[in-house]
Amino acid sequence: MSNPSPIKVFITGAANGLAEVREGLADHPEVELVGTAADPAKAGGKLAESAAQVILHGTTATDHVPTAEIEAIRAVTAAPIVLVTTASAHHILSEALQAGIFDVVLLPQLTDSVVFTIKKANSLAAGRSGGAPGKVSQHVEGKVVTVFAPKGGAGKTVLASNLAVVFARKHERRTLLLDLDLQFGDAAIMMGIEPEKTIYDLVMARRELDPDALAGYVTAHQSGVHVLPAPLRPEDAELVTEERLGHLFAVAKESYDVVVVDTPPFFHGPVLSTLDRTDQLLLVASLDVPAIKNIKLTLQTLDLLHYPKERRHLLLNRTGSKVGLRPGEVERALDMKVEFEVPSERDVPVSINRGVPIALANPRAGVVKSLGDIADKLVPMRTAATDDKKKSKRLGR
Ligand SMILES: Nc1ncnc2c1ncn2[C@@H]1O[C@H](COP(=O)(O)OP(=O)(O)O)[C@@H](O)[C@H]1O
Ligand SMILES: [Mg+2]
Incomplete structure (x- = not known):
């Protein structure tokens, strides 16, 4: 299921090392950065209109999933969310799945491995969306x-x-x-x-x-x-x-x-x-x-x-x-x-x-x-x- 056009990624939140991730993604041919917003609660319209396929959300919290921020994102898009945080926050992992987060990336990380997670999230979402126009993967021709x-x-x-x-x-x-x-x-x-x-x-x-x-x-x-x-x-x-x-x-x-x-x-x-x-x-x-x-x-x-x-x-x-x-x-x-x-x-x-x-x-x-x-x-x-x-x-x- 190869996708020839770059995956649209929107970056929200903040985390140590997130700026480097963004720079790396900006140059990456398989990704298109469609927007950034430090505060997802204020990103509403921008985020919805961006048609983002994957959301990277950075968090500085080390002991809990930022539920309110995740909900603010969920309110405007169904795109899979990848949480980005630092290695010290590894115990967030178990909570993340329950919060409906697709994956957690612990920084620092090579750009290629972040891109790999983005691709995984996107292909899963494409398979899941079945009925929605515009996000079709395996579909009999109309x-x-x-x-x-x-x-x-x-x-x-x-x-x-x-x-x-x-x-x-x-x-x-x-x-x-x-x-x-x-x-x-x-x-x-x-x-x-x-x-x-x-x-x-x-x-x-x-x-x-x-x-x-x-x-x-x-x-x-x-x-x-x-x-x-x-x-x-x-x-x-x-x-x-x-x-x-x-x-x-x-x-x-x-x-x-x-x-x-x-x-x-x-x-x-x-x-x-x-x-x-x-x-x-x-x-x-x-x-x-x-x-x-x-x-x-x-x-x-x-x-x-x-x-x-x-x-x-x-x-x-x-x-x-x-x-x-x-x-x-x-x-x-x-x-x-x-x-x-x-x-x-x-x-x-x-x-x-x-x-x-x-x-x-x-x-x-x-x-x-x-x-x-x-x-x-x-x-x-x-x-x-x-x-x-x-x-x-x-x-x-
Ligand atoms: N089955 C029908 N019963 C009653 N009026 C019809 C019917 N089909 C078409 N019409 C009438 O014929 C007119 C022309 O139809 P339209 O679909 O605009 O034609 P076309 O697109 O071929 O130019 C419409 O205004 C409509 O009132
Ligand atoms: Mg006509």
């Missing part, structure tokens, strides 16, 4: 579900955002909703969130993208879905290059079980590179002749791109109206099976205007039931045995 329609107004955003809610709430999957309708994306609005950051901030950042960094750009929705919205200004769309996007997908698949992608109604660069990484493609058609004609053209494009047939799924949205085509007619015209049907429901526009996804507001709605079936089929709960393992880990079994 699945990418892309919702596409060659026409605006087909229901892509309604379906993508509610499907994401179903994955997160009903299936308890770690779910990312990624809005790649880069110019006119409205996934954030439909989810009713006001994001501070968007994919624009992410692609403009200098820092290399990793699960921790990604976690800093997403907005958590009350359903559990994490949302990475489209840029706020249409002109920023072109800055989202295919290369950046490729990297984003790689990291997102590491952090999430399911990545649901909303798209614009055309095949441009970002959509093409998304297709390359799409495990399940949901093609949304409405029951009118122009929509079906455009789906037909889309299927031809997918053939040219050699996009596998078994990954394409045809969905008819807003069925049930009397004026539309019948599913059988659509199947004949497209020479493709209609796999899913989603009814037209008045609650959908109502929920959009309220900014609450219908899957959250009204889980019993017909639309939501259909989406449940779609979620089951596209990313089955029991395909990977690891899913069950992961779940039982989360439940503490």
